[in-house]
Amino acid sequence: MNPYNYDIEALERKARAVRRHIVRLNANSPAGGHTGADLSQVELLTALYFRFLNVAPDRMDDNERDIYIQSKGHAVGCYYCVLAEAGFFPIDWLATYQHADSHLPGHPVRQKTPGIELNTGALGHGLPVAVGLALAAKRDNSRRRIFLITGDGELAEGSNWEAALAAAHYGLDNIIIINDKNNLQLAGATRDIMNTDPLADKWRAFGMQVSECQGNDMASVVAAIEGLKQEGKPNVIIANTTKGAGISFIQGRPEWHHRVPKGDEIELALEELKDE
DSSP: SSSSSOHHHHHHHHHHHHHHHHHHHHOOOOOOOHHHHHHHHHHHHHEEHHHHHHHOOGGGOOTOOEEEEEEEEGHHHHHHHHHHHTTTTOGGGGOOOTTTSSSSSSSTTTTTTOOOOOOOTTTTTTHHHHHHHHHHHTTTTOOOOOOEETTGGGGGGGHHHHHHHHHHHHTTTTTTEEEEEOOTTEEHHHHOOOOHHHHHHHHHHTTTTEEEETTHHHHHHHHHTTTTOOOSSOOEEEOOTTTTTTTTTTTTOOGTTTTTOOTHHHHHHHHTSSSO
């Protein structure tokens, strides 16, 4: 059982707090960050950690707890901010992101950061590992579920589709794949670099149960996760998001894949993110 179980309004407030952390964390990093990718998945991770995931800082050794994998490892900034808000480590650690000797490196490293389940960064690794964990849980008769977020650009990695074949073959309905479909990646539009559409049809052809949501609308995200069914097929949620969502001068702009807020941009962003 999730220790928080927030309602929609509380989740939206938490998401704004996470976005404020993301702005400060990236602005303070000596090695830059991935501001746009962090912002696009805020609602997804906030909903998981504050309503759905059966996980808590004091239950990481529980074999029945859920597991979350951040497959798009470059968006670790958002992941850190959510973990800090959920109590996995102190909030003040966020100010050390990518500093020397920090617990918060530029990609997830489970040996350094409490709450991290898998070292990711090279794209395409999250789903294969998630399939192995889901198969092990089935064979152990465990109630645990395996959640992961992938980027849409990440799906150009063939290892995802090999894993999808295995997930469907073994009927792993305890795995939930969330595609952060923000339609942008490092060099531009995903459709121009390696088009994955029609994405829902592709997942269904691999034997998945597919639903979609507006990934930056909290009510839509919650409804999609609540609607998941464990009926012998892996679940895929295609979350239609906007890269950089929540900050007007960042959202939808590919240059913010690597850019971080500087100077007046920091205060402008924080002003947009004030609680209503």
